[in-house]
Amino acid sequence: MIPLLQMQNIRKQYPGVLALSDVSFDLRGGEVHCLVGENGAGKSTLMKVLSGAIKKDGGSILIDRKEVDFHSPADSQRVGIGMIYQEFKLVPELTVAENILLGNEPTKGKSPFVDYPKMHEISRNALAQLGEEIPTTAVVSSLSVAQRQIVEIAKAISKKVRILAMDEPSAALTENELKNLFTVIRRLKAEDVGIIYISHRLEEIFEIGDRLTVLRDGKFIHSCNVAESDRRSLVRWMVGRELEQEYPKVELQRGDEILRVESINSKLLDNINLTVHRGEIVGLAGLVGAGRSELARIIFSADPKEGGSIYLNRKEIHPHSPREAIDLGIGLLTEDRNKYGLIMQMNVRENISLSNLRDVVKGLFINRTKENSVADKFTNELRIKTPSIDQEVENLSGGNRQKVVLARWLFTKSKLLIFDEPTVGIDVGVKYEIYNLINQLAKDGIGVIVISSDLPELLGISDRIAVMWEGKLTGILSRAEATQEKVMTLATGGTVEVSNV
Numbered sequence: 001m002i003p004l005l006q007m008q009n010i011r012k013q014y015p016g017v018l019a020l021s022d023v024s025f026d027l028r029g030g031e032v033h034c035l036v037g038e039n040g041a042g043k044s045t046l047m048k049v050l051s052g053a054i055k056k057d058g059g060s061i062l063i064d065r066k067e068v069d070f071h072s073p074a075d076s077q078r079v080g081i082g083m084i085y086q087e088f089k090l091v092p093e094l095t096v097a098e099n100i101l102l103g104n105e106p107t108k109g110k111s112p113f114v115d116y117p118k119m120h121e122i123s124r125n126a127l128a129q130l131g132e133e134i135p136t137t138a139v140v141s142s143l144s145v146a147q148r149q150i151v152e153i154a155k156a157i158s159k160k161v162r163i164l165a166m167d168e169p170s171a172a173l174t175e176n177e178l179k180n181l182f183t184v185i186r187r188l189k190a191e192d193v194g195i196i197y198i199s200h201r202l203e204e205i206f207e208i209g210d211r212l213t214v215l216r217d218g219k220f221i222h223s224c225n226v227a228e229s230d231r232r233s234l235v236r237w238m239v240g241r242e243l244e245q246e247y248p249k250v251e252l253q254r255g256d257e258i259l260r261v262e263s264i265n266s267k268l269l270d271n272i273n274l275t276v277h278r279g280e281i282v283g284l285a286g287l288v289g290a291g292r293s294e295l296a297r298i299i300f301s302a303d304p305k306e307g308g309s310i311y312l313n314r315k316e317i318h319p320h321s322p323r324e325a326i327d328l329g330i331g332l333l334t335e336d337r338n339k340y341g342l343i344m345q346m347n348v349r350e351n352i353s354l355s356n357l358r359d360v361v362k363g364l365f366i367n368r369t370k371e372n373s374v375a376d377k378f379t380n381e382l383r384i385k386t387p388s389i390d391q392e393v394e395n396l397s398g399g400n401r402q403k404v405v406l407a408r409w410l411f412t413k414s415k416l417l418i419f420d421e422p423t424v425g426i427d428v429g430v431k432y433e434i435y436n437l438i439n440q441l442a443k444d445g446i447g448v449i450v451i452s453s454d455l456p457e458l459l460g461i462s463d464r465i466a467v468m469w470e471g472k473l474t475g476i477l478s479r480a481e482a483t484q485e486k487v488m489t490l491a492t493g494g495t496v497e498v499s500n501v
Contacts, residue, residue: 001028002064002065003026003027003028003062003065004027004028004029004063004064004162004163004194005025005026005027005050005061005062005063005163005194006024006025006026006060006061006062006065007023007024007025007026007046007049007050007059007060007061007062008024008059008060008061008062009022009023009024009058009059009060010022010023010024010025010046010049010056010058010059010061011023011056011057011058011059012042012045012049012054012056012057012218013057014387014395015387016387016388017387018218019042019045019218020042020045020046020049020056020218021218021219022058022059022219022220023042023046023059023215023218023219023220024059024220025046025213025220027163027194027196028194029162029192029193029194030189030190030191030192030193030194031189031194031195031210031211032185032189032195032197032208032209032210032211033194033195033196033197033209033210033211033212033213034196034197034198034199034205034208034209034211034212034213034226035047035196035197035198035212035213035215036198036202036205036212036213036214036215036234036237036238037214037215037216037221037238037427038216038238038239038399038427038428038429038430039397039398039399039400039426039427039430040217040385040396040397040399040400041215041216041217041218041238041427042215042217042218042219043167043198043215044085044167044198044397045218046215047083047085047165047167047196047198049061049070050070050076050081050083050163050165050196051070051073051076051081051083051165052070052071052072052073052074052075052076053073053083055071063079063163077159079162080160080161080162080163081161081162081163081164081165082156082157082159082161082163082164082165083156083164083165083167084152084153084155084156084164084165084166084167084169085152085167087338088148088149088152089152090140090148090151090152090155091140092139092140092141093139093140093141094139094140095136095137095138095139095140096123096127096134096135096136096137096138096140096143096151097116097119097120097122097123097136097137098119099140099151099155100122100123100126100127100136100151100154100155100158101119101122101123101155101158102155104158104159105119106118106119106122119136120136120137122158123136123154123158124136126154126155126157126158127150127151127154129154129157129184129187130150130153130154130157130177130180130181130184131176131177131180131183132147132150132154132177132180134147134150134151144288145335145336146173146174146177146288149169149171149173150173150177152169153166153169153181153184157184157188161193162192162193162194163193163194163195163196164188164193164194164195164196165195165196165198166195166196166197166198167198168198168199168200168425169181169197169199170199170201170204171424171425174287174288174453178204182207182208185197185208197209200423200425200426200427200428200431202231202234202235202428205226205234206226206231209226210225210226211223211224211225211226212224212225212226212229212234214234214237214238216237216238216239216240221237221238222237235428235429238427238428238429239428239429239432246428246431246432246460247435247456247457247459247460247461248432248435248436248439249435249439249460249461250439250442250443252279252280252442252443252463253279254277254278254279254280254463255277255278255279255445256277256278256313256314257275257276257277257311257313257314258276258277258278258312258313258415258416258446258447259274259275259276259299259310259311259312259416259447259449260274260275260276260310260311260314261273261274261275261295261299261308261309261310261311262308262309262310262311263307263308263309264295264298264305264307264308264309264310265305265306265307265308266294266298266303266304266305266306267306268291268294268471269291269294269295269298269305269471269472270471270472271308271472271473272291272295272308272468272472272473273473274295274466274473274476276416276447276448276449277447278442278445278446278447279442279443279445280442280448280463280464281438281439281442281448281449281450281461281462281463282448282449282450282462282463282464282465282466283449283450283451283452283458283459283461283462283464283465283466284296284449284450284451284452284465284466284468285452285455285458285465285466285467285468285487285490285491286467286468286469286491287469287491287492288453289470290468290469290470290471290491291468291470291471291472292420292451292468293335293420293451294471295468296332296418296420296449296451297332298310299325299330299332299416299418300322300325300330300331300332300418301319301320301321301322301324301325301330302322302332312328312329312330312415312416313415326355326412326414328415329412329413329414329415329416330414330415330416330418331355331409331412331414331416331417331418332417332418332420333402333405333406333409333417333418333419333420333422334420335420335421335424335451337401337402337405338401341401341405342393342401342404342405343393344392344393344394345392345394346392346393347389347390347391347392347393348375348379348384348386348388348389348390348391348393348396348404349371349372349375349389349390350371351393351404351405351408352374352375352378352389352404352407352408352411353366353371353374353375353408353411354408355408355409355411355412356408356411356412356413359374359411360374372389374411375389375407376389378407378410378411379407382403382406382407382433382437383403383433384396384400384403384404384407385397385400386400398425398426399426399427399430399431399433399434400430402422402423402426402430402434403430403433403434406434406437414446415446415447416446416447416448416449417441417446417447417448417449418449418451419438419448419449419450419451419452420451421451421452421453422434422438422450422452423452423454423457431457435460435461438450438461439461450462455484455487455488456484458482458487459482459483459484459487462479462482463478463479464476464477464478464479465477465482465487467487467490467491468491469490469491469492469493470493474490474491474493474494474495475490475495475496475498476498477490477496477498478498481498
């Protein structure tokens with residue numbers, strides 16, 4: 001079969017980093033070709049080259065065996081290439097319809113005026129293909145993370161594309177939304193569209209993929225039919241070694257109580273009671289909208305509570321802002337680390353010191369020597385892959401950005417750390433590192449809460465799992481009791497027999 005797309009010996013150099021080293025990749029019409037690798041392997045860079053977002057330094061791109069050269073995203077779009085990036089490319093102040101058809105607005109006949117009814121009709125049809133009914137008049141800034149991802153996908157499929165590249169399209173989707181996405185992908189396949197699919201969720205690759213190509217450190221490693229591979233081989237190709245276990249767990253003796261919330265109420269939450277002790281990791285499970293992130297934000301004082309009490313080290317606390325919560329020793333690693341966890345235009349050094357500037361200030365000025373020392377310490381300890389501590393974090397991979405966020409909270413000497421979806425968009429190798437870091441935090445006596453929609457992850461790393469449903473805590477399961485079936489029963493409002501944990 002003649003390839004629809006051929007990328008031959010693609011090379012891309014950044015200052016101090018060879019992002020792509022003679023990488024070759026091809027795509028056939030009507031197939032899903034999964035591009036796999038750790039954070040920093042070069043997957044997103046290769047797709048940015050394909051989209052015309054960045055200029056390659058070497059190699060060639062062929063469409064239908066004819067060489068093309070892209071100088072801008074508009075060039076790639078003209079030949080039928082659509083791109084869904086890991087980071088949203090939406091304009092928050094515009095409506096859903098305006099975002100979906102941005103740059104491709106329908107006009108009234110030959111006039112220059114936008115045909116808004118037609119715009120909303122096209123947008124509704126694109127969303128309907130995804131099984132969604134998001135109001136096309138809604139402003140994007142009012143949407144949830146999952147809804148914004150849906151708008152990104154609708155934006156891509158609203159155009160007539162021959163090649164569609166999806167970079168982590170499922171990161172913020174629920175199980176039903178993911179099923180709808182796969183339905184759309186299969187429909188596009190039937191229309192002979194070639195699809196490049198990037199995901200760190202390996203189970204998705206085996207469900208939707210036809211072929212796979214593995215990159216590591218900017219180099220081509222392996223390519224084969226998905227049916228010819230298995231999870232263990234795929235992980236080995238990605239990380240270059242065998243992982244003894246996907247979810248490393250250190251068994252520790254549960255110590256003194258660090259956190260206790262009693263009868264917490266808010267507009268969404270109803271009488272929540274929960275404790276966290278030294279030496280344990282408490283998982284927080286539930287479906288989207290169950291109230292997990294809302295509880296975290298109340299503990300962190302980002303949102304107000306309407307009733308109840310919060311105790312830290314058995315003393316009631318009354319923080320009125322995140323700044324006061326940080327001063328008391330509470331840290332929150334948010335789900336959207338790019339928007340709320342980091343300042344993307346600042347460098348690694350500045351982001352690490354940002355939440356604890358008082359420790360690097362001398363008089364009226366920042367002590368650069370001390371700030372550099374702090375940044376070097378955490379960069380080495382957390383193995384943050386960066387050319388230097390002066391690298392802007394927007395140029396780092398997702399996994400390394402997450403490590404920078406963690407470094408910031410470790411520098412504040414937090415007593416309690418709450419991780420909200422800590423491994424979304426992170427590859428299996430860095431996930432393993434994050435799990436080990438979480439284990440080490442518990443070992444060091446820091447209280448740890450992990451919010452995750454990845455059930456195997458929660459089951460693998462948690463000592464106890466608290467399950468929420470519609471703002472209520474429906475049960476707390478010990479590690480020995482917890483199963484996927486029990487967690488899902490509690491997460492959908494059912495009941496199971498649990499011990500007093």
